[in-house]
Amino acid sequence: MKIGIPRALLYYYYYPLWKTFFETLGCEVIISGKTTIDLLDKGIKASVSDICVPIKILNGHVLELLESDVDYIFLPRMMSIRKGEFFCPKFMGLPDMVRHSLPGAKDKILFPNISSLSDDISDDKLYYDMGQRLGVTDKNIKESLKEGRKVWNEFRRFSKEDYTALEAMDYVLEGKLPEKQVEDINITIGLMGYVYDVYDDLVSMGIVDRLRKMGVKVITFEMMDEVMLDRELDSMKKRLFWTFSNKLLAAGYKFLKDESIDGIIHVTAFGCGPDSLIGKLMEIDSEKLGKPFMTIRVDEHTGENHLQTRIEAFVDMIYRKKSKYIKEA
Amino acid sequence: MKVSFPYMGTTVIYKKLLELLGHEVIEPPEPTQRTIDLGVKYSPEFACFPLKVVLGSYIEALEIGAETLVTSGGHGPCRAGFYGETHKKILENMGYDVDIIVFDGYKRDIMGTIKKVLRVKNGKPWRTVWKAIKTVYAMAKALDGIEKRIGQMRAYEIHRGDCTKAWQKIKKSFDDVKTIEDVERIEKESHILLDEIALRDVPDSDRLRIGIVGEIYVVMEQSINLRIEETLGSLGAEVERSQYISEWIDFNLKPGASAKEHELYILKKGEKYIQEIIGGHAKQTVGHIVDYAERGFDGVVHLMPFACLPELVSQSIIPTISKDYNIPVITLPIDEQTGAANVLTRLEAFMDLIRNNKKTKTA
Incomplete structure (x- = not known):
């Protein structure tokens, strides 16, 4: 049986789990190609015009999978991975949206309801219903998830050694060790952004590599420890409702306080609802604490030169500030 | 304590509730272009529109003397549940000394909710509170019934604008409500007022x-x-x-x-x-x-x-x-x-x- 997984949204966080799980079950996993302009265009045509780019991209990937001969497309309904918190409404309604708006998708989507208490979403109970549809036993599901969990934990452990999600994924799935950053590291930048924005090269235009080439060490939220991040928000009276936005904001607050971080870049997609609030909170607090903060808003029209110019200017500014500080000392 | 609230729909209802609890109520003006402009200026660019309008209407209420804002929170997962926090932060950053009382789902924070209720209760006996709530609820029911009727009538009015004028008048007359008997009386009067509007067949x-x-x-x-x-x-x-x-x-x-x-x-x-x-x-x-x-x-x-x-x-x-x-x-x-x-x-x-x-x- 062929299971399609779109290379979009939480692919960048859970793919090692899902891939191992399905392969251990004996399914063949087909993954959609990298996001291209062509794919994005198709996604845009199939989506309502005001929706955010990541969803348009997802629609493009699902359409691509529908054209290939997969039996099912795996698109879980992400409800919650922490008590009292949820995902963005678009994630929660994603299977409904896809099933009722993309032609031919209705009977092909596998959408287990994912609602768990931690980032680890490999609780077998969540997948039993899906297993019945696939005709596998509960025992099979349990064992395959155990395999998946192992790989995913390894992936997260490796991520936290300052490797990007893509590098960690290559390592755990293909055993490929990442290359060492060759440039001299002068400054460290905290990069705030959802995995599906930062690691989709069409959206962020490879911002991590661009920064690294300028001699910048990049830290993202998934390189940080979940428990530590969680504690960061204790001072907030009311946490946000969205787990990944909370992670982002917590990382942001950590960056603000951490002396070793020289500046913060927030990458956000046009029309991202949660980010519109996080952005404002960071804007107000970064000014109070005097840490450089820049927002890069990307959408399907963003130009590459514009991005390059802005990061260069930002990095230059931090570099100068730092060398002046050293001279004066 | 001068209290105000976000402007939404038939505001006379919220106004009445706070008034019956003995607060001095500052009614926010109906949103205008200025309200929207103010809200847009100080809100995050990509925040949703209601957040901007409500912020604008808060600013206008503060300008005419409001000191405390009472609003409802939410449990998400849409952004509306976070309005209170965001508004507070923005208003503080603008230099307003304002107290926002946000009523969240009580399960989230039971003690906090009780404290907030006691503040809004304003030292009135529970009997008064219960009466106030009952009156306001009856008022909401009555007003909604009237509004529904107007929604049907408007299409057939002979003189354009009759229904809207009557609606304004009715809302104003509900402003005098003190007891539940008042609500019944005014509701009856309102329907009579509507009966008089000439309609096409x-x-x-x-x-x-x-x-x-x-x-x-x-x-x-x-x-x-x-x-x-x-x-x-x-x-x-x-x-x-x-x-x-x-x-x-x-x-x-x-x-x-x-x-x-x-x-x-x-x-x-x-x-x-x-x-x-x-x-x-x-x-x-x-x-x-x-x-x-x-x-x-x-x-x-x-x-x-x-x-x-x-x-x-x-x-x-x-x-x-x-x-x-x-x-x-x-x-x-x-x-x-x-x-x-x-x-x-x-x-x-x-x-x-x-x-x-x-x-x-x-x-």
């Missing part, structure tokens, strides 16, 4: 009925949705909204299962298209469209603030529902950029389409 087969669905704020607040009910009325359509404040109270605040029946019934209708409650009113929107179609309405207007998270999901699904149930639906995203002429043209075209539809159906 239209046969049942020619009546056009439009349902308005969508996000609660843009559906209920006429000053920012380009007075959609009046507009549709003047184009000759009877209007029914998916949201009325008394229904919101029934579902969200009133204990007991029977109060929730209607909303659950609507949610059930939406199940087929959106399985889970995903925040905001997306599932209700979908459910209401199905409900309107089944009740034989001629069309549905779907209102949403630009980039509203849950409504984007329902917007994506609407074409399918529209096809399944053969009912025309028009989606209008609303924000500070919305132009009145544009919306009017689209609505006129929509009405033409519906009228033609009806003609071919009956012919």
